[in-house]
Amino acid sequence: MRNRTVTAVRTDSPASQAGAPTGKDLFGASQVVRLDGGRRLRLDGRIDFWPGSGKWQVLASGEERQGVTQMLAFLVQQREAEGRPLAEPTPIASSLKVLCDYCGKPAQLHLGADVYPGRKDLAGLHFWVCWACDAWVGTQADDERHRPQGALAREDLRDARRAAHEAFDRLWQRGLMTRAQADEWLARVTGIAQPGCHIGMLDVDECLRVAAKASDFLPNA
Ligand SMILES: [Zn+2]
Structure with missing residues (x-):
């Protein structure tokens, strides 16, 4: 849904890990x-x-x-x-305040190693996570402030975004249009103006529409 906004705002409180769960990490x-x-x-x-x-x-x-x-x-x-519950991984301190888009509670900043155990390629990336909702969203690798790339997403939305991204990338990677033209195409399909329209903002239905429309350009894909 296009009116789901990214709730990232600066706070003046010092970064703190007070109240973070202690003990063995989920995948220590x-x-x-x-x-x-x-x-x-x-x-x-x-x-x-x-x-x-x-x-x-x-x-x-x-x-x-x-x-x-x-x-x-x-x-x-x-x-x-068994009466020995798992502790959640300890979050990384951040001056950003990001809220979970499902429950509205504060999300936590974590490394990819917590979110995708075993995925070495993601281990050093940062993610905003709500463990209670099984929802998270990535950040740009080169963004030192670790701003979320969109709304936190559960598995169905993450899968839909991945599919939309792959279909969208094929449009310009195969030379059917330039990257700039593809961005304009995305804005037309979603009704969200550029700049500022990206797949991380989309909901499941919008992602499915993007993937289907992109496939229209690629009948043999
Ligand atoms: Zn949540």
């Missing part, structure tokens, strides 16, 4: 065992996770499932059932 080193050269991760001694495909398997039952959000929920639920 002791809970991650790298197998098959890192292609498979054994998490918390109870599941195997394949970061490349998002597939995971419950060791005790052999049951196979898909999706990082469901996997995290499963791990949290199992630990709580």
Whole structure:
């Protein structure tokens, strides 16, 4: 939805980690065992996770499932059932105040290693996260202030944005139009004026529309 705004404002309070959860991080080193050269991760001694495909398997039952959000929920639920709940990873201090777009509570700044365990390519990037909502959004790698690139997104929206991004990038990467023309095309499709229109702002329906319209240019894609 185009009126969902990015709620990033400066605060005058000093950056502080007071109140941050302490204890073992959700995926502290002791809970991650790298197998098959890192292609498979054994998490918390109870599941195997394949970061490349998002597939995971419950060791005790052999049951196979898909999706990082469901996997995290499963791990949290199992630990709580045992009476030794997982602590959330410790957030990074930031002078920005970013609110979760689902629950309205403050989001936390984290490194990619917390959000995508096992993805070395994302480990050093910054993300704004609401663990309670399983929602997050990335920041530009070169943005020292770590401003969010859009609204926090749950898994369905993250998947939709990824699909829209890939379809959009094909438009200009394959030379069907220039990057500037592609940006104008995106503004027409979404009804959001440039500059300022980017896929991180879009909701699921808008992302699906962008991906479908982009595919119209690429009948053989
Ligand atoms: Zn939330």
